[in-house]
Amino acid sequence: MRLSTKGRYAVTAMLDLALNGKNGPVTLAEISENQGISLSYLEQLFAALRNKELVRGVRGPGGGYYLGKSADEISIANIICAVDEWVEFTRCGGRQNCSGGARCLTHTLWDDLSSEIFNFLANISLGDLVRRNLNKSEESEEEQPPLSVVGESDSSSQAA
Amino acid sequence: MRLSTKGRYAVTAMLDLALNGKNGPVTLAEISENQGISLSYLEQLFAALRNKELVRGVRGPGGGYYLGKSADEISIANIICAVDEWVEFTRCGGRQNCSGGARCLTHTLWDDLSSEIFNFLANISLGDLVRRNLNKSEESEEEQPPLSVVGESDSSSQAA
DNA sequence: CTAATTCCCAAGTGATTTACTAGGTAATGC
DNA sequence: GCATTACCTAGTAAATCACTTGGGAATTAG
Numbered sequence: 001m002r003l004s005t006k007g008r009y010a011v012t013a014m015l016d017l018a019l020n021g022k023n024g025p026v027t028l029a030e031i032s033e034n035q036g037i038s039l040s041y042l043e044q045l046f047a048a049l050r051n052k053e054l055v056r057g058v059r060g061p062g063g064g065y066y067l068g069k070s071a072d073e074i075s076i077a078n079i080i081c082a083v084d085e086w087v088e089f090t091r092c093g094g095r096q097n098c099s100g101g102a103r104c105l106t107h108t109l110w111d112d113l114s115s116e117i118f119n120f121l122a123n124i125s126l127g128d129l130v131r132r133n134l135n136k137s138e139e140s141e142e143e144q145p146p147l148s149v150v151g152e153s154d155s156s157s158q159a160a
Numbered sequence: 161m162r163l164s165t166k167g168r169y170a171v172t173a174m175l176d177l178a179l180n181g182k183n184g185p186v187t188l189a190e191i192s193e194n195q196g197i198s199l200s201y202l203e204q205l206f207a208a209l210r211n212k213e214l215v216r217g218v219r220g221p222g223g224g225y226y227l228g229k230s231a232d233e234i235s236i237a238n239i240i241c242a243v244d245e246w247v248e249f250t251r252c253g254g255r256q257n258c259s260g261g262a263r264c265l266t267h268t269l270w271d272d273l274s275s276e277i278f279n280f281l282a283n284i285s286l287g288d289l290v291r292r293n294l295n296k297s298e299e300s301e302e303e304q305p306p307l308s309v310v311g312e313s314d315s316s317s318q319a320a
Numbered sequence: 321c322t323a324a325t326t327c328c329c330a331a332g333t334g335a336t337t338t339a340c341t342a343g344g345t346a347a348t349g350c
Numbered sequence: 351g352c353a354t355t356a357c358c359t360a361g362t363a364a365a366t367c368a369c370t371t372g373g374g375a376a377t378t379a380g
Contacts, residue, residue: 003163003277006338008270015266027355035266038340043357050357060348061354076273106175106195109289110168113236117163120280129269166367187326198369203328210328220377221325 001117007080009037010045014079017055018071018126025064045083052082072127077118079126161277167240169197170205174239177215178231178286185224205243212242232287237278239286 016031028046032039046065049055053068067074176191188206192199206225209215213228227234 001163002165003161004338005162008274009339011273012266012270015269019266019269025355029355040341041339044339047357057356058348059346059354059356062349063347063355065356106172106179109175109179109292110172112292113171113284113289114168116284117281121277124273124276129273132269132272164367169368185326189326200370201368204368207328217327218377219325219327219375221379223326223377225327 001077001080001114001121002084002086003080004084006045007084009035009041010049010079010083011076013037013042013045014049014054014067014074014126015129017065017067018074018130021066024062025058025066027064030064048083049079052078054078054082067126070127071130072125074126075122076124076126077121080121161237161240161274161281162244162246163240164244166205167244169195169201170209170239170243171236173197173202173205174209174214174227174234174286175289177225177227178234178290181226185218185222185226187224190224208243209239212238214238214242227286230287231290232285234286235282236284236286237281240281 012035013031016034017026020026020030020034028039028042031037032042046055046057049068050057054074056066056068058064058066172195173191176194177186180186180190180194188199188202191197192202206215206217209228210217214234216226216228218224218226
């Protein structure tokens with residue numbers, strides 16, 4: 001998993017699309033304006049998103065972009081992977097002996113954590129985020145817990 | 161949050177330290193060997209980790225690094241933030257009107273998601289990962305669910 | 321005391337990535 | 351046919367990555 005600013009641009013743009021695309025397509029010019037991202041950079045990001053069929057472009061006047069599927073079918077992980085493409089990290093390529101035999105244990109741990117993070121992001125959809133925001137708008141100033149809490153771990157006090 | 165390869169190096173190195181540091185300090189040379197990371201790059205990473213008091217160095221022969229606190233008190237978010245430092249993403253600086261008034265809504269959504277991801281990583285400690293691995297070694301080939309599942313979301317079928 | 325070992329520190333470097341500009345072409349609507 | 355939009359390619363300054371070089375400074379073994 002890789003969560004760079006590029007992925008953030010993509011997620012932010014997709015959120016904009018999900019929010020403003022209810023009636024008719026949204027132009028990249030609008031997203032550029034709204035989110036302060038350069039038009040041409042958006043074009044590059046959307047080329048990648050288009051390849052993964054996360055968005056669908058319509059040319060000509062009145063054109064723009066639609067979501068490629070329903071907001072509930074698009075996960076944050078989908079978006080990030082589309083633009084930031086997954087790089088395999090551990091060098092031991094899964095099968096190699098990895099300097100000293102059973103020392104590859106650390107890599108196993110990392111791989112576990114890595115897919116953990118991926119699953120987390122794969123379980124949050126654009127639809128989730130949008131719905132959550134609508135709820136917040138209605139309930140206005142009421143305190144609300146984060147959309148889905150990890151539970152378990154009570155290892156206190158580590159917010160930087 | 162920012163999860164680059166740099167953060168991965170740091171997490172991997174810290175895992176190595178947590179696993180091999182039970183009796184005596186671990187040298188960067190060992191970690192370098194084990195994990196295939198250049199010694200000097202490790203030094204840079206550990207300089208950052210030292211600043212955040214996540215590790216403690218001991219000089220001279222027989223020296224090396226200890227964890228700065230117990231493995232349970234060190235979260236993955238701690239490690240990543242130490243080396244990869246948090247960059248604020250949204251341009252509207254929290255208070256600005258953000259081109260067109262209520263359009264900053266997308267940014268609110270992003271901020272929510274962002275702190276969501278952070279909390280997730282803040283709730284996984286080095287200790288958690290190590291314990292999980294020990295369990296796995298004992299129970300050997302038994303199937304085990306990922307360390308902590310998100311629950312809730314049933315928005316099926318989105319693993320790439 | 322000396323020498324080896326380790327952490328510590330600073331500067332520099334080629335490769336890659338980031339976010340962007342410039343300059344197009346292709347389809348579509350009025 | 352003209353404006354509008356998506357689509358495509360190339361180039362670029364700045365930043366980041368992962369690493370090298372070349373030194374220290376503290377500690378221990380002998």
